[in-house]
Amino acid sequence: MRPVPVLAALMLLTAGCAAAEPAPAPAAQGVITGPVRASVLRDGDRWTVDYQFNDSAPVWVFQRSALLRVGRQPWRPQWWSVETPGVVLERQGRYDVLRTTDGGPVPREVRIVMHPRAGDLEADYDPALIFTDGTVALYSGQFDVMPMPSLEAVRALPLDLNGVDLPNSDPAEVRWKDAARPVLFKGERVDAPVAAKADTYVLFGEASIRQNPGVTTVIDPGLPHWLGEELGRFTPQVMSVYERRLGESRGGLPTLMVSWTGPTEHVSSMGGSVLPGLISMNFEGEGVLDPDAAALSRARWFIGHESAHFWLGSNGLKYQFAREAWITEGGADLMAVRAIQSIDPTYDARAELQREVDDCVRLAAGKPIATAGERGDNRAYYACGAVWSMAYEAARKARRGGDFIDVVADFQRAYGEDGMLTREEWLSGLTRIARDPSLRLGIEQMLDQGVADPTATLGRLFDRTGVAYQLVGGKIVLS
Missing domain, CATH: 1.10.390 (Neutral Protease; domain 2)
Known part of the structure; x- marks a missing residue:
């Protein structure tokens, strides 16, 4: 996926491994082997992520630290708060970090309280998709962290980490749990899936799933009806064009996940991106309330762009x-x-x-x-x-x-x-x-x-x- 008004880059659910088993128990004194573990829990209105780090380091860096598009400010320091005493979350250089107030190693176990909200990021997947019925979808990659020896080393990191040799930068193994019901993970309802490098959105809530010809849809109930119908109808049409000319896409039958921010005055905004098997979109503004020709044309173009990424982009x-x-x-x-x-x-x-x-x-x-x-x-x-x-x-x-x-x-x-x-x-x-x-x-x-x-x-x-x-x-x- 993005207020440009349309940018693109989302898709669902095929990378990584999943299981309904709980995360392995930590070793004695909180020391673990293998990847960093993160346990995401929704319990009513309270959202937490409990980290178990696999190294003693003075700084842990969030590998995906894109800025909000509007205002170009970091989102984590505003939306997350650290409960573990002596640990702070702040911006250093181009990245969000966890560090201690005394400069010592970050504790092996850290709890963060999250306050998910809608927010469009620059050239990255939005941390959360917020639905009008209380359903929330969280992007899996936002929890990946890596240790660094100092704040100076963090400030020296480039914006693009592709090709940079970084030790201990493996993706976190994340456990997803909703106290009220199973989460939607890779197209299925699962009680507590565990995955590393899932590369998807995990959905918390009761959102209804519809099976349309050629596409599975998860549509915000507040989305203007005409737009939901057009998205469900046109997506398989444009996918068919690409498949006929470029062969089958990687990821199989796509899932379309669409959220609705609301009828904001003087706004007509579309945003989204693509992940394996999933096209994610967000719409906002009074400009898309009615099916006029301009709104219809823009919606179709948006579907065409995001669907193209199955062949040229994140899935191709x-x-x-x-x-x-x-x-x-x-x-x-x-x-x-x-x-x-x-x-x-x-x-x-x-x-x-x-x-x-x-x-x-x-x-x-x-x-x-x-x-x-x-x-x-x-x-x-x-x-x-x-x-x-x-x-x-x-x-x-x-x-x-x-x-x-x-x-x-x-x-x-x-x-x-x-x-x-x-x-x-x-x-x-x-x-x-x-x-x-x-x-x-x-x-x-x-x-x-x-x-x-x-x-x-x-x-x-x-x-x-x-x-x-x-x-x-x-x-x-x-x-």
């Missing part, structure tokens, strides 16, 4: 580093446009792609795209990634026909074995298909140095690949 070909999110996010944007066009011939694809061009020009002016995440400008990955994908698509069409979904099929054949699509592979593919080594130079300059005039750079890229446009008043207008 992944990027190597976070700064390369433009590969999957921009690619999913263009995949969504092409899929919807094949379903609805009246769909205004040009308007959607024009928005991508306009946003890329605005966000790329004088700023390197590769570091957009550091600035909180994650929309740049979507917009510029889509624009560069349009150029790739046009080059392929001129030589071999097809559209960007065919480009993704090419990627699958070339790089599907290791499941990763790197920046170098993407740019080299563009060079081969276009037979023009100069094309990558403009993209690399936008990525690494930034350009003063993105319009001129994109114009040259479009001229050389065959993307149809006109320059009107100094602005690129797609034909």
